[in-house]
Amino acid sequence: MRSRCPLRPCRAVAAAVVSLACLFGGVPSAVATSGPATGPSPVALPDALAVFRPAPAHERTPERYLPSPSPDxxxxxxxxxxxxxxxxxxxxxxxxxxxxxxxxxxxxxxxxxxxxxxxxxxxxxxxxxxxxxxxxxxxxxxxxxxxxxxxxxxxxxxxxxxxxxxxxxxxxxxxxxxxxxxxxxxxxxxxxxxxxxxxxxxxxxxxxxxxxxxxxxxxxxxxxxxxxxxxxxxxxxxxxxxxxxxxxxxxxxxxxxxxxxxxxxxxxxxxxxADYAELFDTMDGNVASGLYRAAVLGIAREYPELYALLNDTGDVAAHGLRDTCAAANTAAGLIPVPLAMLTTTDPRTDPTVLKVLARNRLGTxxxxxxxxxxxxxxxxxxxxxxxxxxxxxxxxxxxxxxxxxxxxxxxxxxxxxxxxxxxxxxxxxxxxxxxxxxxxxxxxxxxxxxxxxxxxxxxxxxxx
Structure with missing residues (x-):
């Protein structure tokens, strides 16, 4: 039987933090080389870091960012x-x-x-x-x-x-x-x-x-x-x-x-x-950014027009974090990446973002x-x-x-x-x-x- 982490969140936390660290620290050059070879042919390695590369435009459908199938x-x-x-x-x-x-x-x-x-x-x-x-x-x-x-x-x-x-x-x-x-x-x-x-x-x-x-x-x-x-x-x-x-x-x-x-x-x-737009000032780009980022990605599953705003980094993040649980989302705030690094526009002023957030505002x-x-x-x-x-x-x-x-x-x-x-x-x-x-x-x-x-x-x- 495959061994399991005694507490399931520990592996998920490590995966989320390592994924974000690799993502925002850059992909190692050994797997990102291009151009003609100048020496002996390199040893073929498994493309383990493929998940850190953005998908081509035609593959960026809403389904790419949905969770993996459940065992249930x-x-x-x-x-x-x-x-x-x-x-x-x-x-x-x-x-x-x-x-x-x-x-x-x-x-x-x-x-x-x-x-x-x-x-x-x-x-x-x-x-x-x-x-x-x-x-x-x-x-x-x-x-x-x-x-x-x-x-x-x-x-x-x-x-x-x-x-x-x-x-x-x-x-x-x-x-x-x-x-x-x-x-x-x-x-x-x-x-x-x-x-x-x-x-x-x-x-x-x-x-x-x-x-x-x-x-x-x-x-x-x-x-x-x-x-x-x-x-x-x-x-x-x-x-x-x-x-x-x-x-x-x-x-x-x-x-x-x-x-x-x-x-x-x-x-x-x-x-x-109650008001997600107001949380830009208190959760975006600090230790709470992991949960805020996860919340925005979760909302996008109901409002997929938000996916069109993702840049290459955002595409990789939305795909790589698609199965994370609460503990991993919380720990991902250790890398306090603001949402603006994931999008082609300023999410604080983008009309599509503001319309979706207003639609999900509790209260009046x-x-x-x-x-x-x-x-x-x-x-x-x-x-x-x-x-x-x-x-x-x-x-x-x-x-x-x-x-x-x-x-x-x-x-x-x-x-x-x-x-x-x-x-x-x-x-x-x-x-x-x-x-x-x-x-x-x-x-x-x-x-x-x-x-x-x-x-x-x-x-x-x-x-x-």
Whole structure:
């Protein structure tokens, strides 16, 4: 059997960093020679560095930059798409077991193949993992269902929750899943980036979350007499990339899934990069550039007109990073390459880039870029964020700390204000720490908020 790295991210991190180092340091001359030979014929070597050479123009199709096929046949060999099939329809199901290091108190689990739609109303299929924990529900009413939207932040299909949770120790999850299972909630964890692993493509991500919820509510486990969660309150929670999916699901729900009005009773949105254009100043060309670059490449999978802006270096980067997971994307920031080095134009001012980023901006609807003014959350929202003004001790004057340096708290506060002005009911919760630490300091306040909504506690702290 082929040996494996004990923790899968370590090899991916090394590969991403080495790839970028080679790419921006130049290809060694031994494999880049041209012209007539002047001495003995060189020994033929395997062209191991071919991946660092740009493709000719006719090969630069969108398919070149998509992820490699998944070992999961549900991704690599899906059944024929049926455009008339309603979003949220369950196409297939299979049992799954998740080890306790990823979900403690795991009871029963299944994976569902679900019909969904992408950012442009085209049919696609997604995978959702549904979990009924062994912990009994002791609260009022039926067992609630929580849509946990993981921080996927990846470009490869083997990085998706449906692939990772049953197989590997997941280093990228704060203890949300463990606590949710311990409290007895039903869980649905959707591969919301879809079959193209379209990281940060907010509209497609949000639709996938809603279709995962639809499927989980309709699913009848083998041997059961009815759906597990048909009568359940539904709450969703997600951070960072998962916050993108959570925020967009809340915003799209009234239009895309109106039947969930009154069923989806709350959304806890953490660390969300609501406005990608504003992140040029805080994430581009610094140690956060790996994640920002991956996000832009993920969006391009839904908006392939962006690929036409890649220069030779950008072509190699988009192809070479097409399968990277979150850990590798984060580590790639060790080589802080700005996006302008990958494009033939200035992405900060290019009209194509700005149009796509505006289309994926959370908050006030922008009809100029195709937004629907009805896209306003109908259920309570908690927006939480690493904030320099977050209290870290009792009493006044305890506010200190950097806040989120990469996704500034002003963007989260503005998102809350815009949703409030549009008629949503929103509470802003500042938490201590920067972008990474805030994912852990917020576990208590975020999950307590989720618990209150799941138990039907009236929401009185919002702006409505």
């Amino acid at each position: 046949p549900w991704y690599s060999s899906p059944p024929p798409l049926a455009p008339a099939t309603a979003p949220g329809t369950i196409l297939d199901s299979r049992p799954v077991t998740i080890p306790p290091h990823n979900v403690r108190n795991f009871g029963r689990g299944w994976q569902l193949l679900v019909q969904s739609t992408d950012s442009h109303d085209r049919s696609q299929q997604i995978v959702s993992t549904v979990i009924e924990p062994a912990t009994p529900w002791t609260g009022p009413g039926p067992r609630p269902l929580v849509s946990f939207n993981a921080t996927i932040d990846s470009l490869g299909l083997t990085c998706m929750p449906s692939h990772v949770l049953p197989r590997e120790f997941n280093l990228e999850l704060p203890p949300f899943l463990q606590i949710l299972a311990d409290r007895g909630y039903g869980l649905v964890v959707t591969d919301f980036q879809g079959p193209k692993a379209a990281y940060a493509a907010g509209r497609a991500n949000g639709r996938a979350v809603l279709d995962g919820i639809r499927a989980a509510r309709a699913f009848v486990a083998p041997g059961d007499t009815g759906p597990l969660f048909a009568d359940s309150r539904v709450v969703q929670v997600g951070y960072s990339g998962g916050g993108i999916a959570t925020g967009w699901a809340a915003q799209l729900q009234p239009v895309y899934a109106p039947e969930l009005t009154g069923v989806l009773v709350g959304s806890s949105v953490g660390g969300v990069p 609807a922008d009809p100029v870029h195709g937004a629907d003014p009805r896209e306003v959350p109908t259920s309570p929202i908690q927006v939480w964020h690493g904030d320099a003004l977050a209290p870290i001790g009792p009493g006044p004057g305890s506010e200190q700390g950097p806040g989120d340096l990469f996704v500034p708290e002003r963007t989260a506060r503005r998102l809350a204000d815009e949703w409030c002005a549009a008629g949503a009911d929103v509470e802003y919760t500042p938490v201590p720490g920067e972008h990474i630490l805030a994912a852990y300091t917020a576990v208590g306040p975020a999950l307590d908020w989720v618990d209150a909504r799941a138990r039907g506690v009236p929401f009185t702290a919002g702006c409505r």
